[in-house]
Amino acid sequence: MKTLRWGLIDLLVVVYALVPVLWIVSLSLKTPATLTDGKFIPQEWTLEHYRAIFSTDMFLRALVNSIGIALIATAIAVVLGMLAAYAIARLSFPGKRVLVGLSLLIAMFPQISLISPLFDIERQLGLFDTWAGLIIPYVTFALPLAIYTLSAFFRQIPWELEKAAQMDGATQAQAFRRVIVPLAAPGVFTTAILVFIFAWNDFLFAISLTSTERSRTVPATLSFFTGASQFEDPTGAISAAAVVITIPVVLFVLFFQRRIVAGLTSGAVKG
Template sequence: MTIQTAAQTTRPGVRSSRDAARMRRGIPWGSIGTYVLLAAITFFCLAPFYWMFVTSLKGSNEIFDNSLWPINPTLDNYAAVFGAQNTFVFALRNSAIIASCVTVIALFFGVTAAYAIARLEFRGKNVVLGLFLATSMFPGVAILTPLFQLFADLGWINTYQAMIIPDISFALPLGVYILVSFFRAMPWELEAAALVDGCTRGQAFRRIILPLAVPGVFTTAILVFISAWNEFMIANAMSQTPAAQPVTVAIAQFTGISQYDKPYGTQMAAGVIVTIPLIIIVLIFQRRIVSGLTAGGVK
């Protein structure tokens, strides 16, 4: 007992001497390297947005001078964005309607499908999940021509549903993939306790599982909304008049401040305006996004 007590009393001293030795070694180069790497990644991600903002403040004679800040900042590009008979405002409205509809419909089917795959036992559910993921890897350009022919026969060209339905087909696998991992991380005892208390399977899902899945559902909603907001290829083919064009198509068809002007500055200004709502959403709900992405990682 005496030897053991002496060993226990010397352990703090040994640890403190080791810590002091580590502190005397010098600068923690490992931590500095990590911060340098994070700073480089941040610069790599934010540099295009900064350049887009700077270019939007330049006049047509300064676009190609490669300066880090405009010599004579101007808001003419922003005025030109909203000056063409409010077509850009209509495009913003169309994008908001399309992205909202895609998000709501994809969440409804995604939550139910993910819950069935993660919590219910049935034959071939792994095959179903694999098919969901396989559709997300299918190139959209391969189905663009048959989709256009189909929607033309139905009279859906220049309508919202011609863009909403294809967007759902690409957004739904993303939502199912995120929500399946989230539902699988939930304890099975929650449903068992609800069933013992007299709830049916549907009641246990609505009253117990779904409220606890709010972070994952919220994260999925934001990712699906951003994906639908940024979609261009299908929208460019299905919308041929300003009445139904989303903002991504409207930006591609800008003509500039004057008739013979290159539209780079106007397009950059429109890109800044379109990006601002997404940045605001992410900054406001960043805690929910992080909690939703990490909730399924630890049991």
């Protein structure tokens, strides 16, 4: 009885979460004629939209931009976040509270209000419409998130492990690299996933700070899918592209999820 009730609740949640996704998948597989028939299961199946989006350079180019920019931004944010979070979790230094407060402030700041100044700044600096022009704001806005998640993980690691490493002859850097980082790995991967998804899904910066295929990412490119003529409906193509860009995120999560093993630190100390 209890299993049944939980099963029903689980099903409800899964259906609620998956219906929009299935809807997009369904739209991407419909022929242009049946796109607006209102049926959830396509009457006529086609892969034409997928063929169409991969036939032009535009989408492929955007995909490369998206993957490159998101990966680089993730790597930078996680490395910087790790160093900052370690300091926050382990050391007491002047201005620690101010630093934590400021990083929280950045996370809360409405991003839309920064678009115009950023646009001007990046034009002046020649960063507009470059990879770096997107990577820098992504790192900035992902860092508070990274620092918060990582410092929570660092706090869980028994401090004595680090002392033990120092006694065993490790420098502080060696203790960090060989003992602390492996133990914080679940936290690092969790943070990496969160930051990657943030950068991957961003539309606001992508549409405002790019102007050509040189650096335009997929979410921004989708908005330029207009169809071959103004009479052609781009819904199918947009849906197909939306399905395609979901795949890397799913792969990314699946790949790293296996590394996020709970209880990795058990057995370090008594208990």
